[in-house]
Amino acid sequence: MLKIWRNRTLRGTLIQGLVLLGTVALFASFVLTARENLVSQGIATGFGFLERSTGWPINFSLIxxxxxxxxxxxxxxxxxNTIYVGLLGLAAATLTGLVVGMMRISSNLVLNILGTIFVETFRNVPLILQVIFWYALLTHLPPPRGAIDLAGVGFLSNRGLMLPAPALSAMDLAILALGLLGVLFSARRMGGTRSGLTWVLGLGALAALFTVLLLTGRAPDMPLVSIPELRGLRFVGGLTVKPEFAALLIAIMMFGGAYVAEIVRGGFLSVDRGRLEAAKALGLSSWQIMRFVHIPLAIRAMLPALTNQYIWLMKATTLGVxxxxxxxxxxxxxSINQSGQTIELLLLLMGGFLAINYVIGGIMNTINARLAIKGRS
Amino acid sequence: MIHKTLSALGAAAIALTLSTPATAAEGGPTIDMIKERGSLLCTGHNGSYLGFAEVDDDGAWSGFDIEMCKALATAILGSPDALQIIPVSWAQRFPALQSGDIDVIIKVTGWTMSRDTELGLQYSRPYFIGPTNIMTRADLGVSTPEDLEGGVFCINAGTSIERIVADYMGARDISYEALNFEKPEELRAALYAGRCDALAGFGPFLAATRFNAPNPDDFVILDAVLALEPEGIVAREGDDSFIDVINWMMSALLMAEEAGITMDNVDEIRANPPSSSIERLLGVSPGVGERLGLSDDWAYNMIKAVGNYGEIYERTVGDDSVYKLPRGANRLWKNGGLLYPLVLD
Incomplete structure (x- = not known):
C-alpha cells in the first residue's frame, strides 16, 4: 500500500481520480436534491414542456x-436571433475597430484625435446605457404615417428602416446558394491558373440559369423587387430593419469597435521596429512592408485578445432583453415565466451560450494555430 | 401554525352554525372580533396602486379598494373612520389574512381555483370585473381591435397578457406584432415614443399608464374586452356569516345605484321611500340588519358615507377621477354590464 503511495505517477492518477469522483458525486447530489424538492412541491420536472405550444409570439425571427x-x-x-445579431455585431465591431485602430496609430493628427475621442467615448460608457440610448434615438423618429421618405423606395420611421428587397422565394435563394457552392467547389478543384476562367464561366452560367428560372418560374404580374408601401398602420413588403435589432447592433458595433480598436493598435505597436527597418532595408515599398510584414505580425499579437473580446461581445447580446x-x-x-420550468430552461440557456462561445473560441484558436510562426509554440 | 389557527376557526364556525337557529341574528367570529376591536383591519398597498389603493404624503388612503373597505367598516361599525388600512404587498396579503393581521382582503384579487381551494380562503361574489383592454394612440383613429390590423402591440413579457392577446387576435384572424418588454418602465417609454400602436394589459394598469403619459389625451382605451378576471373580496374560510355581510354590502351598493339612491339624496328617499324593498334596504322597516347581526340602518349609513357603487367607481377610477377608466363590464346589468344586486325580501 505504502509502495503504491510512493509511486509518483500512480499517486497522481489516484488523487485525480478521487477529485473527479468527488466532483461528480457533488453535482449528482445537487441534481438529486433539486429534483426531490421540486417533486415534493408538486412542480413538474423534465423536458416534456418543450413539445407544448407556447401561446405567445415574438416579433422577430429568422424562422x-x-x-x-x-x-x-x-x-x-x-x-x-442571438447568433444573427451576434455575428453581425462581431463583424461590424471588427471593421469599426480596424478603422479606428488605424486612425489611432496614424501620424495624421486629426485622425488620431478623432480615433482617441471615439475610443474614449464608447469604451467608457456602460453598454446597457448605449443600447438604451440608441433605442431611444431610433424610436423617436416619426411614426409610420409621417415616415421619412428615402427617394420613394425606402422609409425611415420609428418602426425601423424599410428598404426594397428582391422578391425571392426560399426556393430561389436555395438554388442561388447551391449554384454558388458548386462554382466555388469546381473552381477549387480545377485550381492553378485556370481557376480564374472557371470562376467567370461558372458564375456566368449560374447567372444565366438563374435569370431564366426567375423569369419563367413566377406569376407574370409579380414584381422582381418588393418595395415597402404604407398600408394601414404598417409598411408591407420590402425588408425591415427593426429598431430593437438596429439599436443592439449599433451599440455592439460602437462598444466592441472601441475595444477592438485598442487591440488593433496594440497589435500594430507590438511589432518590433527592427523588423520594419529590416524590411525597408531590403527595399520593400511601404505598402509591401504593411502587407507582408506589419499586418501578419500584428495579427498574431491581436488574435488571443480578439478571441476574448468576441466571446465577451457574444454574451453582451443578452442586453437585447x-x-x-x-x-x-x-x-x-x-419561457421561464410562462412554463415555470426554471431549472431546465436555465440549463438550456447555459448550454446554448457555452456552445456558441466554444465554437467561436475553437475557430479563433484554429486560425491562431495556422498563423503561428512555424517552429514556435 | 396557520393551519392550526385555520382548523380552530373552522371548528368554531361549524360549532357556531350548529348551535344557533337558522334565523341567526349573530355575527360570526370575525364580526365579533371587529366589533370588539372597534375597527376593521383592511388591506392597503406597499406604496400606491394607482386608482385602487393610493396613499398621499400625509398617509391618507384613497382609491376604489379603500372605498370598499370604508363601506364595509360603515356597514359593521357605523362609521367609515372605524377603519385601519394595513399596507401589505401582493405576496403578503394571504399570509397576513391567515395570521389575523387583517380581517379581509379587498385588493383586486382574482378569483382563481387554486386560491379558492388550496389556500384556505373564501371569496365573496365579485366586486370588480378586471378587464384586459387595449390602449391605443388617439391620433390613429382606431375604435376596435380590428382597426389595429398589422399594428404593433407593446406587452409585458412573461405575463398572461401575452397569451390573452394571442388568443383574441388569433381567433379573429387579425395580424399584429407583439413587442415584449421585461420592465414596465421600458414598456411605457416605448409606448410614449410611439414605437407601438397599442398597449395591451389589465384595464386599471392601462388607465394609470395613460394618466402618467406626457399628454394623457394622446391615448384612448378601447371598449373591447379581451378577457375578464373577476376580483373578489377574500375572507378566511369557514366564517360564512362574514361572507354574508360582504355579499349583502356589495348587493346594497348595487341596489342603491339601481334605484338611483346616492350619497346626496339618501335622506330624502329614506323619508319618502318609493317601494317596500327600498324601505327595507334603508331600514325604514326592520329586517335588513337583524338577519346579518348588524344594525337595521347599516345600509343607510353606508350609502350616506360612501355613496352607491357607481358613485364609488366614478369617484375613484371612473370619469370623475384622473384615470377615466370606462365602466365596461362593471356597469349594472340594465346598462349592459355584469353587476346585479341580490333579491332583498
Missing amino acids: EVSDRSPYSRMLLAGFL AIGYPDYFMVVST
Whole structure:
C-alpha cells in the first residue's frame, strides 16, 4: 500500500481520480436534491414542456414561429436571433475597430484625435446605457404615417428602416446558394491558373440559369423587387430593419469597435521596429512592408485578445432583453415565466451560450494555430 | 401554525352554525372580533396602486379598494373612520389574512381555483370585473381591435397578457406584432415614443399608464374586452356569516345605484321611500340588519358615507377621477354590464 503511495505517477492518477469522483458525486447530489424538492412541491420536472405550444409570439425571427409553435421551436428562434445579431455585431465591431485602430496609430493628427475621442467615448460608457440610448434615438423618429421618405423606395420611421428587397422565394435563394457552392467547389478543384476562367464561366452560367428560372418560374404580374408601401398602420413588403435589432447592433458595433480598436493598435505597436527597418532595408515599398510584414505580425499579437473580446461581445447580446429584442436570453426568460420550468430552461440557456462561445473560441484558436510562426509554440 | 389557527376557526364556525337557529341574528367570529376591536383591519398597498389603493404624503388612503373597505367598516361599525388600512404587498396579503393581521382582503384579487381551494380562503361574489383592454394612440383613429390590423402591440413579457392577446387576435384572424418588454418602465417609454400602436394589459394598469403619459389625451382605451378576471373580496374560510355581510354590502351598493339612491339624496328617499324593498334596504322597516347581526340602518349609513357603487367607481377610477377608466363590464346589468344586486325580501 505504502509502495503504491510512493509511486509518483500512480499517486497522481489516484488523487485525480478521487477529485473527479468527488466532483461528480457533488453535482449528482445537487441534481438529486433539486429534483426531490421540486417533486415534493408538486412542480413538474423534465423536458416534456418543450413539445407544448407556447401561446405567445415574438416579433422577430429568422424562422417561421407563431403562438402555436412549441417551446423547442421558439427557443431555436431565439437562439438564431442571438447568433444573427451576434455575428453581425462581431463583424461590424471588427471593421469599426480596424478603422479606428488605424486612425489611432496614424501620424495624421486629426485622425488620431478623432480615433482617441471615439475610443474614449464608447469604451467608457456602460453598454446597457448605449443600447438604451440608441433605442431611444431610433424610436423617436416619426411614426409610420409621417415616415421619412428615402427617394420613394425606402422609409425611415420609428418602426425601423424599410428598404426594397428582391422578391425571392426560399426556393430561389436555395438554388442561388447551391449554384454558388458548386462554382466555388469546381473552381477549387480545377485550381492553378485556370481557376480564374472557371470562376467567370461558372458564375456566368449560374447567372444565366438563374435569370431564366426567375423569369419563367413566377406569376407574370409579380414584381422582381418588393418595395415597402404604407398600408394601414404598417409598411408591407420590402425588408425591415427593426429598431430593437438596429439599436443592439449599433451599440455592439460602437462598444466592441472601441475595444477592438485598442487591440488593433496594440497589435500594430507590438511589432518590433527592427523588423520594419529590416524590411525597408531590403527595399520593400511601404505598402509591401504593411502587407507582408506589419499586418501578419500584428495579427498574431491581436488574435488571443480578439478571441476574448468576441466571446465577451457574444454574451453582451443578452442586453437585447432591455429593449425587447427577442434574443435567446429573452425567449428563455419569458419561457421561464410562462412554463415555470426554471431549472431546465436555465440549463438550456447555459448550454446554448457555452456552445456558441466554444465554437467561436475553437475557430479563433484554429486560425491562431495556422498563423503561428512555424517552429514556435 | 396557520393551519392550526385555520382548523380552530373552522371548528368554531361549524360549532357556531350548529348551535344557533337558522334565523341567526349573530355575527360570526370575525364580526365579533371587529366589533370588539372597534375597527376593521383592511388591506392597503406597499406604496400606491394607482386608482385602487393610493396613499398621499400625509398617509391618507384613497382609491376604489379603500372605498370598499370604508363601506364595509360603515356597514359593521357605523362609521367609515372605524377603519385601519394595513399596507401589505401582493405576496403578503394571504399570509397576513391567515395570521389575523387583517380581517379581509379587498385588493383586486382574482378569483382563481387554486386560491379558492388550496389556500384556505373564501371569496365573496365579485366586486370588480378586471378587464384586459387595449390602449391605443388617439391620433390613429382606431375604435376596435380590428382597426389595429398589422399594428404593433407593446406587452409585458412573461405575463398572461401575452397569451390573452394571442388568443383574441388569433381567433379573429387579425395580424399584429407583439413587442415584449421585461420592465414596465421600458414598456411605457416605448409606448410614449410611439414605437407601438397599442398597449395591451389589465384595464386599471392601462388607465394609470395613460394618466402618467406626457399628454394623457394622446391615448384612448378601447371598449373591447379581451378577457375578464373577476376580483373578489377574500375572507378566511369557514366564517360564512362574514361572507354574508360582504355579499349583502356589495348587493346594497348595487341596489342603491339601481334605484338611483346616492350619497346626496339618501335622506330624502329614506323619508319618502318609493317601494317596500327600498324601505327595507334603508331600514325604514326592520329586517335588513337583524338577519346579518348588524344594525337595521347599516345600509343607510353606508350609502350616506360612501355613496352607491357607481358613485364609488366614478369617484375613484371612473370619469370623475384622473384615470377615466370606462365602466365596461362593471356597469349594472340594465346598462349592459355584469353587476346585479341580490333579491332583498
